[in-house]
Amino acid sequence: MKHPAPGLAAAAEPPAAYQSARPCAGSAADAALPPQAAILVVDDAPASLGLLHDMLRGQGYRTFVAISGERALDLAQRVQPDLILLDVVLPGLDGLQTCRRLKDNPATADIPVIFVSACSDTGDIVAGFDAGAADYIAKPLRPLEVCARVRAQLKARSASRSDTQQARRLSMIVEGMDEGLLLLGPDGRIQYANPAAERCLGYREAELAGRPLAALLAGTAAADYTAYFSKHAPQAQRDSGSGEARCRGTREVLLQQPDGGLRAMDLSLSAMASGEQLHVALLHDITHHKQSETALQRAALADPLTGIANRRQFDTCLEREWQRAVRSARPLSLLVLDVDHFKLYNDLLGHAAGDQCLQAVASTLQAHALRATDLAARYGGEEFVLLLPDTPHAGAAKLAESIRADIERLRVPNPRSPTSDFVTVSVGAASFVPSLFDDIRSLFLAADRAMYDAKAAGRNRVLAVEGGYTWETLQRALAR
Numbered sequence: 255m256k257h258p259a260p261g262l263a264a265a266a267e268p269p270a271a272y273q274s275a276r277p278c279a280g281s282a283a284d285a286a287l288p289p290q291a292a293i294l295v296v297d298d299a300p301a302s303l304g305l306l307h308d309m310l311r312g313q314g315y316r317t318f319v320a321i322s323g324e325r326a327l328d329l330a331q332r333v334q335p336d337l338i339l340l341d342v343v344l345p346g347l348d349g350l351q352t353c354r355r356l357k358d359n360p361a362t363a364d365i366p367v368i369f370v371s372a373c374s375d376t377g378d379i380v381a382g383f384d385a386g387a388a389d390y391i392a393k394p395l396r397p398l399e400v401c402a403r404v405r406a407q408l409k410a411r412s413a414s415r416s417d418t419q420q421a422r423r424l425s426m427i428v429e430g431m432d433e434g435l436l437l438l439g440p441d442g443r444i445q446y447a448n449p450a451a452e453r454c455l456g457y458r459e460a461e462l463a464g465r466p467l468a469a470l471l472a473g474t475a476a477a478d479y480t481a482y483f484s485k486h487a488p489q490a491q492r493d494s495g496s497g498e499a500r501c502r503g504t505r506e507v508l509l510q511q512p513d514g515g516l517r518a519m520d521l522s523l524s525a526m527a528s529g530e531q532l533h534v535a536l537l538h539d540i541t542h543h544k545q546s547e548t549a550l551q552r553a554a555l556a557d558p559l560t561g562i563a564n565r566r567q568f569d570t571c572l573e574r575e576w577q578r579a580v581r582s583a584r585p586l587s588l589l590v591l592d593v594d595h596f597k598l599y600n601d602l603l604g605h606a607a608g609d610q611c612l613q614a615v616a617s618t619l620q621a622h623a624l625r626a627t628d629l630a631a632r633y634g635g636e637e638f639v640l641l642l643p644d645t646p647h648a649g650a651a652k653l654a655e656s657i658r659a660d661i662e663r664l665r666v667p668n669p670r671s672p673t674s675d676f677v678t679v680s681v682g683a684a685s686f687v688p689s690l691f692d693d694i695r696s697l698f699l700a701a702d703r704a705m706y707d708a709k710a711a712g713r714n715r716v717l718a719v720e721g722g723y724t725w726e727t728l729q730r731a732l733a734r
């Protein structure tokens with residue numbers, strides 16, 4: 255007598271009469287079958303118990319036996335066999351009751367039960383299935399039939415087990431992934447949201463269920479996805495519009511958060527290859543990416559010392575405002591401002607103090623850039639500019655004087671300056687209405703020229719000019 259495991263019921267030694275039972279057709283080693291499937295045989299009649307035991311052993315199965323329902327319940331729970339062959343008529347707990355208890359217990363509910371019984375009326379068979387059996391074999395036993403039915407049940411169990419395993423694995427992946435995953439119905443409403451999607455969207459799954467994806471989107475994406483899903487709803491016509499094209503694949507979208515904020519995400523939408531017209535939406539949070547992108551863009555356009563716009567941003571802005579002034583025939587003004595005797599300041603007080611001085615000048619200039627379209631920038635060194643779209647000569651001259659006076663009022667000492675005891679600036683202002691025939695360089699050259707003239711005239715002053723350069727003047731100025 256062999257003992258499969260300590261504490262388990264011993265497998266019954268097959269009576270000699272059955273030792274010669276011929277193996278059934280088909281092999282228990284079929285690829286789809288679990289290796290050495292374990293089968294629990296429950297029968298109180300030694301003859302049929304022995305026959306079944308012998309037959310199953312002959313097929314390579316591990317076999318366990320029990321002669322009562324109570325014992326079968328205990329063994330099933332501990333051994334977790336792949337299949338139970340259960341007699342209907344048993345002392346004490348009968349087969350039907352035993353089967354019901356097996357099915358009621360979550361630990362044994364999934365184990366398939368085949369009734370093996372001499373009671374083979376239709377009523378008995380129906381009662382067996384009603385009790386939860388997977389199959390019913392009538393006695394007297396026909397080995398080929400028994401083996402085939404056993405094999406079929408083991409195959410089905412193996413398939414359902416691997417399905418369950420697969421589903422468990424998939425669910426672990428989906429639940430644990432960093433990307434948000436939404437399952438959408440044909441109407442674009444959310445059917446499932448994984449934990450990462452809950453985090454991305456700021457709602458719990460229960461709050462998301464049934465909501466249209468489009469309702470969570472901001473801007474034009476909302477309308478695009480609404481249209482996309484109305485086209486994909488059942489009975490809908492397919493369309494090849496651009497809105498639909500924009501919704502397929504990956505798209506950058508803004509998602510509305512419960513607190514009213516917006517979050518930038520990459521949204522990838524793909525239709526599932528199933529008849530249910532379901533879609534999977536993947537959400538990848540790109541907030542940090544966007545923030546650093548914006549910070550980089552800002553940094554690329556800002557002067558690191560003073561924080562105001564740099565020359566690059568000024569050039570871009572001048573180009574844009576120049577074109578706008580040409581179209582609108584409105585005056586465009588530019589101030590060019592240079593710190594007087596700054597070399598003397600630096601030489602006496604040091605470069606660090608010089609930097610602070612430039613920061614103070616930049617803040618004063620920035621404080622005068624009042625309109626949204628005005629742009630204060632550091633052009634280079636101790637030279638600054640202020641671009642004033644839609645500003646005529648008089649207004650630009652007035653503003654230039656106000657800036658000059660405010661900088662003088664800062665009373666930043668410049669002891670070596672022959673012009674003043676304090677830091678001062680010279681400002682050149684140029685204003686004109688550019689036409690298509692004018693050269694964009696002429697505005698800066700005119701303002702710069704005026705600034706140098708202001709220096710030459712004694713510094714700490716404004717010199718404002720009106721009108722553009724002629725072609726000849728421009729060429730001469732560029733040649734200097």
Ligand SMILES: Nc1nc2c(ncn2[C@@H]2O[C@H](COP(=O)(O)OP(=O)(O)OP(=O)(O)O)[C@@H](O)[C@H]2O)c(=O)[nH]1
Pocket residue numbers: 559592593594595596597598600604605606607608609612634635636709713
């Ligand atoms: N501290 C500091 N100094 C700078 C910076 N950029 C330029 N400078 C200095 O600014 C000074 C400019 O000197 P100059 O071009 O001779 O002009 P200036 O002394 O201001 O004389 P005028 O313009 O004729 O009144 C130089 O000493 C530069 O080193 C900067 O970022 N920080």
